[in-house]
Structures are given as C-alpha cells and as structure tokens.
C-alpha cells in the first residue's frame with residue numbers, strides 16, 4: 001500500500017457541499033484535497049451533453065440568484081456571482097386537464113390570486129389565504145436558518161434568530177404543517193382539488209416550502225443558471241482550484257482510516273492511502289456510515305434515519321433532443337390524465353414535461369431539449385438491474401412516454417433526434433447516492449423540523465471526522481448543502497481558535 005503526504009483536510013466528494021467546504025477551508029488557510037470518484041465536479045448538480053444537446057439533471061430554481069437577496073452572498077463568496085447569469089420565470093409551471101382547463105402557477109401572488117379566483121370564485125377564501133402566505137414569504141430570509149453551525153450558536157444568537165423569525169412564526173406554523181395534497185382538500189372546485197397537489201412537483205411538499213419557492217421566484221431570487229447545472233458547478237470547482245485546492249478525479253474512497261478513535265485519512269479503492277488531520281465526508285450518507293467507517297462509531301440515532309421511515313425521492317428522467325423549436329410553448333406543463341398510464345410498474349395520473357428553450361445555449365439553433373420527470377421506486381429498477389430486461393424496460397417506458405407526448409405535441413415523435421434515460425440506478429451509479437435519491441431525505445411535513453435543526457455532523461466516538469451535504473441537511477438543495485460546507489469550516493475554525501473569514505471576488 002502506498003501512503004502519500006499528509007494534508008490538513010481531506011474531503012470525500014466534489015459535489016456542491018464538498019466544493020464549498022473546500023473553498024471555505026482554503027480561504028481560512030487550510031490545505032485541502034478533494035477525492036471525487038467521477039471525472040467531473042458537481043455530483044447531482046450536473047448535466048450531460050449528447051449530440052449537441054445539453055440535458056440538465058438538476059437545477060430548476062436556485063435560491064440566491066438575485067443580487068443582495070437571501071443566499072446570494074454565498075454565491076458571491078463561491079465565485080459564481082456576479083458573473084453567472086440567470087433566467088427568471090414569471091410562472092413556475094402549468095397544470096392542464098384533458099379538457100384544456102389550465103392552472104398557471106404564476107409567481108406573482110397578485111396575478112396568481114386573480115387567476116385562481118377566475119378558475120374558482122367559490123374558493124376565494126382559501127385562495128386569499130394562500131396568496132397572502134406567498135406575499136409574507138417574499139420577506140422571509142430562509143438563509144437565516146443556516147447562517148451559523150447550530151453547535152456554535154450562543155444564547156444571544158438564538159435570541160437574535162428568534163427575533164428575526166418572530167414575524168414569520170404564524171405563517172411558518174400554519175403552512176409548515178400542511179402538505180400540498182392536504183391543502184387541496186380544502187378546495188371546492190374539482191379541478192383545483194386535482195391540480196393543487198401538482199403545483200410544486202411533489203404532493204407531500206409542505207405548503208410553506210412551495211410558498212417560499214414562489215415568493216423567491218417573484219423576487220427574482222430563484223433563477224435557472226444559464227449554461228445549466230454542470231457549468232454552475234464547474235465555476236465553483238474553478239474557484240476552489242484558484243484558492244489553491246486540489247481535486248483528484250476518478251478516485252473513489254473506500255474507507256476512512258482511523259487510529260485511536262481519530263480519523264487520520266482515507267484509503268482509496270486503488271489501495272493508496274492519504275493522510276490528513278481531518279476528514280470531511282461530503283458524499284452519500286448511507287455508504288459513509290455503513291461502509292466507510294465501522295458500525296461501532298455510528299450512533300443509534302444516525303442508524304435509525306436509514307431504517308426506511310424517512311421519505312426519499314428517486315426519479316426516472318427521459319431527456320429528449322428534438323429537431324423543433326418549442327420556445328412558443330409554456331416551459332413546464334403537468335398534464336392530468338383521464339385514464340392512468342402504467343410506467344415503471346406504477347399507475348400514473350399525471351405526466352410532467354419541461355422544455356429548456358429559455359436557455360438557448362442548451363440546444364442547437366431551432367432545436368429543443370425536453371425532459372419528462374417521474375417519481376419512481378428504487379426497488380423496481382433494482383429488481384430488474386443486471387438482467388437484460390433492465391435495458392429493454394428503459395426503452396419500453398420511454399417509448400410509452402414518447403407515444404403520450406404525441407397527444408400533447410402532435411408530430412413530435414418524428415422530430416426526436418436523441419433519447420436519454422436516467423433511472424434511480426443511474427443516479428446511484430454516477431453519484432453514489434443511496435437509492436438514487438435526488439435530495440437526500442425528501443422535504444415533507446415529517447422532515448421539515450429535521451431540516452430546520454439539521455442532523456448531527458460529527459460522531460461522538462470518532463474525532464476529526466465530519467459529515468456534510470444533503471444527507472445531514474434534510475431536503476438537500478444546492479444552496480443548503482453549500483451552506484453545510486461553509487458551516488463545517490466555521491466549526492473547524494472554532495475548534496482551532498481561528499477567526500473564520502471569507503474573501504469575496506469583487507470584479508473578475
């Protein structure tokens with residue numbers, strides 16, 4: 001076994017959490033190296049190019065995209081802003097029933113209120129409450145919940161946070177405890193009862209989270225990064241390299257090396273060993289806890305999170321390169337179906353379709369990228385994996401979807417130039433995420449309190465070892481995992497009695 005020179009901090013994974021931790025560590029004088037098993041940075045925050053089309057696999061909206069708004073300072077520190085440009089939509093998506101009746105989810109609460117009342121005057125009361133909630137959340141700074149590691153918060157910090165949260169306690173309590181699906185039951189109009197649960201892409205989302213999304217879209221703080229998710233991640237990787245960090249691509253960590261209950265480095269699958277004073281795992285939570293270290297170090301509390309009680313979101317995505325300009329069509333439509341269609345062993349009552357013509361850099365001129373996203377179960381794909389039917393199944397399911405698209409976009413089938421399919425196993429293979437989860441634990445009423453608290457980032461019986469990223473920040477998301485990386489370095493600086501500092505690039 002070859003042992004390499006020691007460094008201050010080793011980071012496992014060059015996803016957004018790992019890259020952010022690396023940047024803030026370098027800014028604070030720590031020498032770091034990141035091991036990334038893939039050949040690219042970004043992890044789940046990625047895109048892939050096929051025959052001139054760029055298929056985006058991640059960001060629909062990025063909190064912090066608006067200068068001077070919540071989370072934007074973070075992107076400035078990480079060298080993304082002000083250079084990166086964003087597309088801001090004035091509607092999040094549309095939901096259309098077979099008869100053509102359509103709910104347009106405008107981000108402007110006034111416009112949304114008027115439109116909803118036109119659709120169902122009888123539901124005026126619920127509509128008014130909902131839109132008032134969105135207006136309230138335009139003033140809510142979600143980044144407050146992540147601004148300092150909870151372990152370092154003093155009584156004064158908690159008081160200050162409570163004071164800032166005070167005006168939002170009522171809307172938070174009221175809308176944090178009800179899902180979009182439950183909220184829909186308050187409506188009298190049958191179309192809205194069906195459409196409301198689809199408004200934010202998953203029906204168990206706490207309404208408060210959906211409201212915050214629309215609120216931030218309205219204040220132009222939830223844009224799509226032009227060039228796509230991979231380009232966005234590459235900008236942070238570039239910042240990390242400029243700060244003097246090292247990324248070792250194509251090297252997978254097998255074990256965290258431990259001596260006397262202290263992490264002392266990592267061993268790679270190629271049998272090389274690297275030493276460090278500290279190790280930060282910024283990759284999949286399950287493999288970190290159950291294969292990179294011995295079970296004896298994992299608390300019962302941490303083990304319990306993985307016993308199947310918490311929700312996970314796995315996705316099946318069909319991406320299409322199309323020889324047709326779809327820019328005249330609404331960019332995201334969820335079609336409600338009269339009769340369900342069975343795809344990946346589940347009856348589907350709706351199909352969500354999105355095109356990316358709002359960013360012309362993602363397809364050749366006159367052509368379009370379109371994606372169809374479906375929630376799916378990991379177990380279904382895992383059962384058939386390794387057998388010839390796995391490939392056949394991907395083709396069959398995508399063909400069913402393509403046939404369906406013909407109903408909504410007549411003649412489209414003949415214009416399709418490229419089809420790409422990603423199952424939960426693709427996400428698992430490329431990023432190591434347990435069950436191909438797209439965000440760690442899915443944000444629901446049950447996991448919302450965990451998101452606010454965060455899960456423990458250290459293990460009591462193992463020193464110099466830290467975990468960050470979407471598996472310890474329930475709900476995940478690009479800004480929250482970047483804050484996770486920032487916070488851990490703040491904690492490490494505190495342990496070393498260093499003053500945590502950041503440097504911001506003013507002009508590049």
Ligand SMILES: Cc1cc2nc3c(=O)[nH]c(=O)nc-3n(C[C@H](O)[C@H](O)[C@H](O)COP(=O)(O)OP(=O)(O)OC[C@H]3O[C@@H](n4cnc5c(N)ncnc54)[C@H](O)[C@@H]3O)c2cc1C
Nearest residue numbers: 013015016017037043044060061253283469470476477478
């Ligand atoms: C389809 C989809 C849509 C999304 N939409 C949005 C959105 O609109 N807005 C938003 O904010 N967020 C969105 N997210 C969520 C967001 O992308 C994730 O929560 C976030 O990127 C997770 O980052 P991470 O660094 O914690 O983990 P990851 O991205 O999983 O990074 C972990 C990295 O570690 C590497 N790795 C794993 N194991 C090892 C090992 N043993 N050795 C070395 N390297 C290893 C992996 O290859 C990977 O690069 C979306 C995600 C998906 C998939």
